[in-house]
Every structure is written in structure tokens, then in C-alpha cells.
Amino acid sequence: MQLKNIFKFNGGVHPDENKIASTRLPIAKLAIPKKLVLPLRQHVGHVAKVKVKPGDQVFKGQIIAEADGNISAAIHAPTSGRILKISEEILPHPSGLPDFCITLEADFKDTWIEKKPIPWKKIEKTQLIETLSQSGIVGLGGAVFPTHMKLKTNQKQTIHTLVINAAECEPFITCDDMLMRERADEIIRGSLIAQTILGAEKCVIGIEDNKIEAYEALKKAAQKTTVEITVVPTLYPSGDAKRLIYLLMGIEVPKEKRSVDLGIQVFNVATVAAIYRYLEFGEPSISRIVTITGAVKTPQNYEVLFGTPLSELIKAAGGSSNKQKKFIMGGPMMGFDLPSIDVPVTKAMNCVIESSPELFPTPKPVMPCIRCARCADACPVNLQPQELYWFSKSSQLEKAREYNLFDCIECGCCTYVCPSNIPLVQFYRYAKSEIIAQDKSKEAANTARERNEFRLARLEREKKERAERHAQKALGAQDKQAEDDKKSTIAAAMERVKQNQQENIKN
Amino acid sequence: MITALLVMIFLAILLGLVLGYSAIKFKVDGDPMVARIDAILPQTQCGQCGYPGCKPYATAIAKGEADINQCPPGGDAGAKALAELMGMEFKPVNEKHGVQKPKSVALIDESTCIGCTLCIQACPVDAILGAAKQMHTIIASECTGCELCLPPCPVDCITMEPVLENSESWKWKYPIYNIQKAQKA
């Protein structure tokens, strides 16, 4: 394992890894639960369109909700069974608010719908992407962006390098690590497929140097292929797509641009494995590997069907060992406290950590900012967190935006190093969502103004038209009067002529 | 004394001529201020300010006829923004014109609606769909919550429903942490 030329980014931190506990045991398959709750919003973009109704019998892998538009992903039945209801359930989301979900009752037969492997080498690219949009595959690293959109490239964008993100830099999380150890083959094949679809010249896997076994497995699998494996030093947040690109290639993705604009596309290892399984075996995205760790009795990685209640996973891991029962979804740096354990496992759920006072002691008291700028040194995207904090705290939102608040990746490095224990990222999240809400209401006000102006113009036009009609009618009436007058004069003249003639005759 | 008067009169006439001439020469039509004030107003077109819409109110403010604190939907934040733009001192919204309510949209009870079209005529943003003797409905995404459709309804079938937070419109809250006693060293 040698370190090649890598380009170090600024800042970053190295928190305790805590990864060993959950890598002792191999990936286990979690049993099918009685009931599965499938949220319609498991991805970035439009909510999926429901295709079933309560009472319907579905097979494993059948589409139960269809992608709505381009930026959306389908949802499949993770096992066979009957649709119970479509209702609002609590989601694993920091808000703890309910959203629409399909509830499926498993029949434990686990009968697959007819699997259709896709001859991806033979069919045309546009058609292939169309098929992939039915796969339900989204970015499994946590961003949950529909994958088929990332494989779609237009004429302007040519991808020269495909980066496979195997860094997995957050503490505690080991789902990608275990996947690489056990299914390196699938990952390499999936990477090659993605490379071919994208037409990329190169495919590089970036892996942190704390995953030796995974590295060896990948190397073995990639032996006779063109896939390169580059080891990067263990430093949080090297798993951020743009940081990883910098580490591997020394290319900084500029503000307001995406890596695609520079010809680089990034996929997570789990995502390419899912692509492989879909194209080669016709298996859509119905499960994922989830790390359950922290204070549970037996930390381990499980392959879990989407929609499985989290409580089942916790039970499988030996149940929680303390009374508090607080669970974190995601890593300790970027994750959030789950509102309850009765939430389903979703496509975004890579890790669940049971919190305990030993692992996560209550935070020390918050002290005033002393402008030591340690956060600025730690910031991997070269922002000035102390300024952003100043403006976010006092709700000077425009100022915060000027200081590039929206380039913040919320990695939490600043919070980690802050000697005053200020929850900096929470302030940025607040400021960001406040700005987004303000922009939205401004937009709504603009449409309202347009609609009002249009209505006023319409009323004006209608008034004018009515006035015109009246005028015309009045004119018509006048004309008729005039005509009548004319007629009567003519008649009178005729009368006179007649009289004259009669008089003439008499004479 | 006479020279002093003459000098001042001369100055006055000179300046008067120059200014009078340039007032004609450099005349500008329209008031850009109205558009800028209008941009701050929330565009609910509710008329609570006493003017028949946001634009007329903006015009009145620009002319100095109306005060900046007559817009309840805009709230104190709106009044603050107006004060900043106009270079005036901030005043909280005048309660005579109403109080700020959480954003809501109108909802027609479709079983009671008799299809009289009165609300359609009242809606300032054409957000009500329907025809005579047909059931009406509100296009919720376009409704500004102005409540102008409530009074004309002869059967009182319209209610205002506050817009609840859902997982899409959910916002991160301002961080609140408890102040703890520092440990003695």
C-alpha cells in the first residue's frame, strides 16, 4: 500500500475513527420484517408517483412508485406481499415530520417478479439511461441524487475521468468498507460499466489508507482491468466529492460549478455495485448495507431491505444497552439525531449510531467566539467560519451569503476544532434554510404581482371591450332610426306621387 | 443697504432662472422609487393598508401620502426594510390595519359552494377556479392568503387554513443552547 502523488487540501480534521467495532463481523442479511414502510421521498428531486393501491398484491422488485420527471427515482417492493395503506408516517429526517409512505405487508414468500437482465453492451445509451431511471438507484453515499441523471451526459460535457468514492471518511461508518471487502468484484465491474456508459478515459478509485483489507480486495479484483486505485491519507472530509477530486487530481471545482463541467463524475462504491446488480441481474435498488454501531451490543453491518423499521435492525444488533435510547443517523460529524426508532430504513441511511454518554458526552458549555480563527484553518473549503458565524448569529443573512455561505459543505470541522464549543454548523444550517425560505417567498410575491397585474390588465381590457360593444350597439340603433326615417320619407314621397297621379287622372 | 438687496435679488433671480430652466430641460418621467417599494411589499394584494393593492400603496408611500407601517402581511420585517429604503425611522406595524398572521391559504368547502362566482371576482390574483353554477376551488399554490374572498361568499363556505410545515418546507431552527455553569478550575 503506497501513497501516490496526492494533492492535500487545506484544513480537515482527524477525529477518532471508531471503525473497528463494526468490521469484526461480516455483513449479515437482516430477516424480512412483517411490515415495510417505504417513503415516497427517498431521493433528491420530485416525489415518486404511486402506482399501487391498498390491497394490491406485489412481487419483490416490482415498481410500486414511478419516477416523476427526470430528477426522481422509482421505488420497488423490497419483498413480495400486500399493500396495506398509503399514509403519512414519520421519516428519518431531522424535522421528525411525517410524509407519505407506502406500507407493505410481507408474505414471507419473497417471490421475485421476473428479473430482466439488461444487455447494456448492446442497447443504445439513451435507452439505457431510460431503463436505469426505472432502477430506483440513487447515490448511496448519502446524497441520494438519482443515478441515471449522473450517467446522462450531453454533447457539451464529455467526462474524461470517473472517480469512485471509497474514502468513507466519517468516523463509525463502515458500510462501504465492508462492501469493498466482501464484494470488491461487483464494485470493479460496476465501475467499468459506469466508465463505459460515461465514455470516460480513466477510472480512479480513491480510498483512505485506514482500509487496508478493502484496498487489498479491490486490488485483487482490479488486477486485469484498467481501474486505478489511489490511496489517500485518512483525513476528514476526504470523502466529500470535491475534496476527493482535489486529492486525486489537484483540480479545484470552482464555485457554482459542478465537477461534471470539468469532465469528472463521482460515484460512491455502493452505487456502482447497485448499477452492476441491476444491469447484470435485473435486480433493482431494494436494499443497502447499513452500519449499526455505537453503544449497541454487537456492532455490525447488515444488508437491510428498504422500509425495514429501524427497531428491527437495533434488535438484530443485540438491542440497545442503555436507557437513553438516542440514535444518530449518519456519522457523528454530519449526522443528526433520529426523531424516533420507529422510522424506516431509507436509501440515504448508511449508518446508525447508538449514542451513549461515554461515546458522546454532553457538550461543554458554549463560550463566546474569541476570533482565534482555528475554524478557518480547519475549513476544507477555505471559508471564514468565524465571519459566517458572526453574520448567521445576528441574522445578517445577505452578508452571510456574500461570504459564500452556500459553499459550506456542513462537514463540521469548524465545530470540531472550536475551542469555545460553539455549534457553528447549526448556525450555518439555520442561515441557509432561512435564506432559501426568503428567496422562495420573494419568488411567490413576484408571481403574485404578475398575476395581479395580469388580472388588472384583463379587467381593463374587458371594460374597454364592453364599452366598445355598447358604442356599437348605440350606433346600430341610430342607423336603424335613420333608415326608418328614410323609409318613411320615401313612402311619403310615393304617396304624394300616387296622389298626384290620381289627381292627374281625375283632371 | 441697497447694494446688498440688489446683490441678493440678483442671486435669487440667477438661481431661479438656472433651476427653472434645468427643471424643464432635465425633466424625468416616472418614479423609480415606486418599483423599489413595491418590490419589498409582500404582494398579497389584501388591501389592509387602505389602498386597493400593493402597487397603489407603494405609490402612496413614494408620494409621502401613506406611512410605512400599514402592511400587516409584511410584518415588522417589512416595515424595517421600508424604513431602510426610505431613510425613515422604523415603526412597528400599525394595529389599526391588522395584525400579522401566519401564512394561510383559503379553502373552499366544496360541498357547500353554490357556484356564485362572487369569490372569483374578488380574488386579486385569479387563484380561484370555477364557473357559474359550478363548484369552485382554490389553486393553493397561487393563493396569497389575502382573505378578500371571505366577505363576498353568500354561504360562508371559505375558510382560511394556515400553511403547516412539511418535510420539504421545514427549516433548521436558530440554535438554542443552555448556558451552563462553568466548572471552577
Place this chain on the structure above:
Amino acid sequence: MIQHYFLIIISTVLVNNIVLVKILGLCPFMGVSKKLETSISMSAATAFVLTIGSMTSWAINHYLLEPNDLVYLRTLSFIVVIAGVVQFTEMLMEKNFPLLYQLLGIFLPLITTNCAVLGIPLLNAQSSHTLLESALFGFGGGIGFSVVLILFASLRERLEGAEIPGPFKGTAIALVTASIMSLAFMGFAGLDR
């Protein structure tokens, strides 16, 4: 000779700064320093009016008042003339530079009532400057005003986010800041004369 003119500018900008040392023109200094953006526009407008105002008042003083022995009319006639000049500039600007006019908004007419704008021509007349000297004096005063106003506005924007004790909020803390700035500017005394 150049040295002399240079000294006039240095002296008006730093040593005898109209706002912080002469304590003139405090109303725009306190009133228009809440936002950096508007304070920049305001200082540009003031610098412009100060230069033009000094020159026109010099002309009035030199050609109209002094020959006729009417020096006691200075204050009165300067006010009238400056008001006229400001009005004229406003109209000119509205027509030809609508963008700049919009940016300055109501600040232009406000300048008319600015004591710095009247003070500078009066000081000019007292020290019987030449036309060039008056123009430089006015210009330097304008630059001095701008420097201080922009500095102060930037400070106040920062103060907006600071945790200030209740009784000090708003104008109180602004005045405290201004006085500290004034103390700092006293350090320039002794640079010249």
C-alpha cells in the same frame, strides 16, 4: 508650490478632518452610516458637492461680495448658492445618470442642509484662499468626510452582529465608537502646522 497644495489636502483629509476634528457634518455621519453601500454613495455625493460648492462660493465671494463690501452677507448667500448647486446637480444627475441618482436617493437633497458643506466655503473665505486652493480645500474636506464615513459605516455594520448590552444599543454605541475614532484621528495632529 506643489508641496503647498499637497499639504492642503493632507491637512483637510487627516489633520483637520471636518468630521472628527472640526466636528462638522455630524448628522450625515450618524444618519447615513448604517449601511456601507449607502455611505459610499453619500460620501461620493458629498465630496462632489463640496468641491463644486467651494468653487462657486469662491466666485460669489470674490466677484460679488468683496468688491461691494458685503462680506456680512456671506453665510446667507452661500446657503442660497449651495442649495442651488445641489438642486442643479440633482436634476442633472437624475437625467443623465439615473442609476447613480437612484443609489443616492434622498441623500442628495440632504447634503444641502449639511453644515460641513457650508462650513468649508466659509473657512475658505476666512483664510482668503485662491480658486485652486478653495477647490483643493473643498475636495480634501470631501475626501476626509468620505474616509471617516466609510470607516464608520463598516464598523457599524459589524456592530450590528455584536452582543451589545441593552442600554448601549443603537445610537449610544455608535457615539462611543465615533468618539474613539475621533481620539484616534487626534493622533494626526502635528503632522502639519
